[in-house]
Each structure stands twice: as structure tokens, then as C-alpha cells.
Amino acid sequence: MKHEIPAAAAWSAPVRAGRTITLTALADNANASTLIIGADRLDRLNIPDTLKSQMSARIRAGMVLMSDRGLALATVVASGSDWHDCLIGAPPDRLLQLELAKHGFGAADLHGSVNFFSKVRVTDDARASLTFDPDHARTGDSVTLRAEQDLLVFVSTAAHPLSTTEPAPIAVHIETSVQTEPAEPGGPELRAEAVRALELTRELIA
Amino acid sequence: MSLDTVVEPGDGALLTVPANGRLRIVDLHGNQAVDTLFYDSHDIDNRYSAFDTIRAQRAVYLTTGSRLLSTSGDELAVITDDTCGRHDTVGGACSQESNVIRYGVHTRHQHACRQTFLTYGARAGIGQRQLTHNVNFFMNVPVTSVGDLRFDDGLSAPGRYVELTASRDLLVLISNCPQVNNPCNGWNPTPVQLLGWW
Numbered sequence: 001m002k003h004e005i006p007a008a009a010a011w012s013a014p015v016r017a018g019r020t021i022t023l024t025a026l027a028d029n030a031n032a033s034t035l036i037i038g039a040d041r042l043d044r045l046n047i048p049d050t051l052k053s054q055m056s057a058r059i060r061a062g063m064v065l066m067s068d069r070g071l072a073l074a075t076v077v078a079s080g081s082d083w084h085d086c087l088i089g090a091p092p093d094r095l096l097q098l099e100l101a102k103h104g105f106g107a108a109d110l111h112g113s114v115n116f117f118s119k120v121r122v123t124d125d126a127r128a129s130l131t132f133d134p135d136h137a138r139t140g141d142s143v144t145l146r147a148e149q150d151l152l153v154f155v156s157t158a159a160h161p162l163s164t165t166e167p168a169p170i171a172v173h174i175e176t177s178v179q180t181e182p183a184e185p186g187g188p189e190l191r192a193e194a195v196r197a198l199e200l201t202r203e204l205i206a
Numbered sequence: 207m208s209l210d211t212v213v214e215p216g217d218g219a220l221l222t223v224p225a226n227g228r229l230r231i232v233d234l235h236g237n238q239a240v241d242t243l244f245y246d247s248h249d250i251d252n253r254y255s256a257f258d259t260i261r262a263q264r265a266v267y268l269t270t271g272s273r274l275l276s277t278s279g280d281e282l283a284v285i286t287d288d289t290c291g292r293h294d295t296v297g298g299a300c301s302q303e304s305n306v307i308r309y310g311v312h313t314r315h316q317h318a319c320r321q322t323f324l325t326y327g328a329r330a331g332i333g334q335r336q337l338t339h340n341v342n343f344f345m346n347v348p349v350t351s352v353g354d355l356r357f358d359d360g361l362s363a364p365g366r367y368v369e370l371t372a373s374r375d376l377l378v379l380i381s382n383c384p385q386v387n388n389p390c391n392g393w394n395p396t397p398v399q400l401l402g403w404w
Contacts, residue, residue: 046304047339048339070302070303087260162261196306
């Protein structure tokens with residue numbers, strides 16, 4: 001399945017376990033604010049659990065996106081960038097909320113999101129101050145996630161909340177994955193916690 | 207004074223704090239994490255949003271002056287006094303399931319904050335779907351310029367406190383963290399005191 005999400009629009013789709021979803025920036029300064037909810041409609045992407053279990057303040061290749069209940073939702077199997085913002089949340093507009101509503105979700109489901117393609121720099125000062133990096137996302141950048149269980153994926157292409165530039169379109173490509181093992185030779189290195197989440201998920205529901 | 211109570215580690219509280227009420231959390235023994243969620247008491251879907259709060263202040267750590275915002279962008283409370291210096295809102299709450307991922311299956315049945323949240327939240331209709339990313343008062347989670355995050359020994363000390371002023375009528379859901387597998391509680395969870403004026 002291939003689709004182009006125009007700038008400043010929202011999109012959602014089910015992604016079956018084992019398939020990959022690739023997002024590609026179709027212009028500089030693209031941003032793809034992304035929420036993920038498990039097919040059980042309750043187990044959501046949990047950014048704090050994802051970050052603390054992998055000792056990271058950004059999303060990058062080799063990280064497993066984890067759920068509220070400690071399962072793997074998706075693995076970042078490839079990424080042109082080593083930094084996708086996950087500290088700022090989705091833009092405070094109605095785009096994602098409207099898309100959630102199509103699936104029967106509401107304000108209670110507005111969890112932390114990943115802002116793919118965007119980078120917000122952290123300063124090593126007393127408050128860990130944040131500044132948007134305006135030169136991060138480039139046309140053609142892409143990121144690929146493998147669904148580790150049946151998912152609902154929600155994407156908004158609104159501009160990053162700290163960006164002053166125009167929003168950009170994003171291409172989506174969902175396809176069947178050939179990868180079957182949690183960690184493949186030549187693929188990104190996974191932390192032990194990530195492997196544990198993947199193994200548990202495969203044993204239980206994938 | 208409207209409230210003066212001690213919460214043991216592993217226990218929690220569900221407080222009703224009216225607009226303009228002041229809630230003080232005292233770290234009695236130092237280095238204790240106090241996992242806290244805020245809800246508009248008239249609409250629990252209008253709840254604390256860690257990432258909207260971080261975006262608005264353009265900084266990760268919370269301290270005096272931090273406005274705690276909701277998913278609708280409403281100001282729920284403001285930190286009006288802080289003798290600790292900074293607080294976390296990126297680390298989330300421990301759960302039995304995330305403990306398994308981080309520390310192994312032997313931790314599956316240790317008590318965890320989200321058990322406490324669900325226990326106390328049920329009285330107000332706060333269930334799994336209403337739980338969100340919380341504040342960890344007194345907890346030290348450095349986020350660095352190279353994009354790393356870790357749980358460090360606390361910056362707090364016995365008697366240090368944080369005080370919040372409610373911007374509207376609130377439900378405040380608290381779990382005094384029982385975690386023993388990382389330094390968030392100095393490896394030794396201890397009681398905290400809650401003081402309220404309204």
C-alpha cells in the first residue's frame with residue numbers, strides 16, 4: 001500500500017504484525033507526528049517506558065517502541081536520521097484527535113507521540129532547555145518501522161510544534177516484511193531490554 | 207491547614223484540591239520519587255500532559271514557575287515553590303510489565319506505581335485508559351545534549367519539598383514509588399508527607 005499524506009493533514013491505518021511501514025519526507029522540514037495503539041484498542045505507545053528501558057531521549061534505529069503494558073509495538077528497523085523527537089508531543093491542533101475519533105478514540109488516548117524527522121536539541125543546562133533544529137529533516141529522508149503486533153498507526157503531517165517553517169507532505173509505504181528474527185545480521189543493534197520486549201511479544205501475541 | 211498526611215512507599219492517595227489550593231509534597235527522608243498525575247476534577251479526560259508541558263516551557267525539567275498543562279492546553283497547576291530544584295516528567299511510572307522488560311521476569315510481581323494509580327484512581331473513574339505520562343517529583347532523570355537519558359541518584363535531601371498551586375479544581379493522583387531496582391528512590395523507598403492549604 002502506497003499513499004501520500006499532504007502537508008498539514010492526518011492519516012491512519014491498521015498495520016498487521018510482520019508488515020513494515022516506511023515514512024518518507026517529500027520536502028525539507030517534514031514532520032510526522034505519530035501515535036500507535038495496539039489492536040486491542042487499549043495498549044498504547046508509551047514514550048517514557050520506551051525511553052527509560054533503552055536509556056535514550058530520542059528515537060533512532062534499533063529501538064523498540066513499547067506499549068503501556070510492556071510489549072513491543074514496533075521496531076525502528078531503519079532510519080536515515082539518528083534523532084527523531086519524542087519530547088515535545090504532537091502539535092496541539094485537532095488533526096490527530098479527529099483521526100483518533102474515526103476509530104472511536106478520544107481525548108483520553110492522546111498519549112506521547114514520536115515526531116519523526118524532527119530534532120529538538122537539548123542544552124546541558126540547569127533545565128535541559130530545548131531548541132528546534134531547523135536543518136534536520138531533508139527531502140528523501142525515510143524511517144521504517146516493523147509492526148511487532150497488529151497495530152493502528154496515526155500520523156499527522158502538521159509542522160513540528162516548535163518549527164516556524166511550512167508543513168510538508170509525507171509518503172507512506174506498507175509492505176510485507178521479510179525479516180523474521182528480532183535482530184538480523186547487518187541490522188541495527190538492539191539493547192537487551194528491546195530483545196526481551198520482542199521475545200515476550202512474539203511468545204504472547206505476534 | 208486542610209491536609210496533613212504521610213504516605214508510605216508503595217501506597218498512594220487521591221486528593222481533591224480546589225482552585226487556588228496549595229499542595230506541598232515533602233520528601234521526608236530524601237531521594238524519594240513521588241509519581242503524580244493531575245486531572246481537571248470536572249472532566250478527567252482533561253488531564254496532565256507531560257509533553258505539552260515540556261513544549262510550552264521549552265525545557266525538560268520542572269521547577270518553580272513550571273506550568274503544568276493539560277492535553278487541551280489548560281493550566282492545571284503551577285509549581286510555586288521548590289527546595290529540591292528540579293523534577294522529572296519524562297521517566298513515567300514504573301509498572302510490573304515495564305519492570306520485566308528492564309530488570310527481568312523476577313520483578314513481575316513486585317509492587318509498582320501503576321498498581322497504585324489504578325487502585326486509587328478507580329474511585330474517580332480513572333482506569334488504564336485515563337492513565338498518562340506523569341510527573342516524578344524529586345526524581346533525577348538527566349536528559350543530555352547527545353540524546354541520552356538515565357535514572358540517577360537523587361538531588362533531593364531530607365525535608366526538601368515542592369509546592370503546587372491549583373489553577374482549577376483538581377484531582378491529584380499520587381503513588382509514592384516502591385521501585386527498588388534503580389536509584390530513583392536511593393535504593394530505599396521512604397515515606398513522604400502531603401500538606402494542603404485551601
